[in-house]
Every structure is written in C-alpha cells, then in structure tokens.
Amino acid sequence: DAKTTQPTSMDCAEGRAANLPCNHSTISGNEYVYWYRQIHSQGPQYIIHGLKNNETNEMASLIITEDRKSSTLILPHATLRDTAVYYCIVRDAGTYKYIFGTGTRLKVLA
C-alpha cells in the first residue's frame, strides 16, 4: 500500500502558485519523497525528489517539514499545461520500485 495521503483534487488559477500537500507520517529515515505527474494518458513524468532539505528545480519546489512527516510540492506559476494527476511517493533508498497512490488531480483554471 502507498505510504502517502494526498487530497483527491485541487483547483488553481492560471498564473498562481499551486501548492500540493502530501502526508507521509510513517516515513523512515532512509526514505526519499518523490513527486511525479501524469498528464492525460501519458506515462508518469518525474518532477522532483528530496530527503530532508528543500529542493528546487526548473519545474517545481519541494518543501519537506522538519519532522519529514509531510511535504508540499509548489508549482510557482501554474499554467493550463500543468493540469494533471500529481503523485507523491515515498521510496526507500535501497529499493527501486515506486508504490503509487491515487494522487491529486490538479486542474488549472483559465
């Protein structure tokens, strides 16, 4: 079973920041937090990942709480093309497989 809990759906206005929360209260010390998204019927697309420090790349920022029990993915300026299902996944550093949950369906509104 997935070790993460995410809201089922969220809306965001175009041009505004989209903040997607994820709860992973049972995360252990060597588990990373990964974010993927699936646009329409394409394959999952890697966004970002982190262990305990906040991370930023050209797509998004990842904010992990100090106790690591939750995180937030931030899309700073959401566009219509960011409409997708976003998956937060916790994965052990010693394994390779992802356990997907149901994700958050983000709809960016014009």
Next chain:
Amino acid sequence: EAGVTQFPSHSVIEKGQTVTLRCDPISGHDNLYWYRRVMGKEIKFLLHFVKESKQDESGMPNNRFLAERTGGTYSTLKVQPAELEDSGVYFCASSRLGWGTFFGSGTRLTVV
C-alpha cells in the same frame, strides 16, 4: 536523448490470444521496470530488471505474464493467454544508478 519507447501504443486482442509488448529503455540505463494500471486502480509495479537479470518480480500477477530482457537492452512483456482482466495500460520505465526514473507513454491493452 531519446526517451523510453514502447510499442505498440495500442493493442486490441481477443481473450485467449497472445500479446507481446516491447520496451526500449533510454540508452545506458541498466534498470528497466514494468508497471501497469488496470481500470480504476492505481499504477502497480510488476517487475524490475538490472541489465538482463530479474531483480524483483514480486508484482507479476500470475504465470500468464512473462518478461524478458535478452542482452540487457530492450525488454518484452508477453501475456499468454490474455484474459479480460489484463486490460489496462502497461508502462515501462528505466533508470540508471543515482538518477531519476523515466517512464514511457505506455501501451494500452484491450482484451475483448
């Protein structure tokens, strides 16, 4: 750099027939994975290759599914005989040590 390529993109077969899905990983990626999403369910892990060796096949649903990766390059996933419940989207992904995992666009399999 080419991404993960899957073929065919769609396949419709009759119950009892055989289907073979192909995946070409990103060049240089030793790790190759198969996942699938059946109707209304989450994306589920099927198996993991490291080069030509099966590292983890704990997600394979039953012995009607056979995955191979001869030579450690492309991989095939054969379903024989196909059943109605095998319908879904089959994703292949690849990675190399220390880097992210990249997914293909998937093969949509419909068994009628």
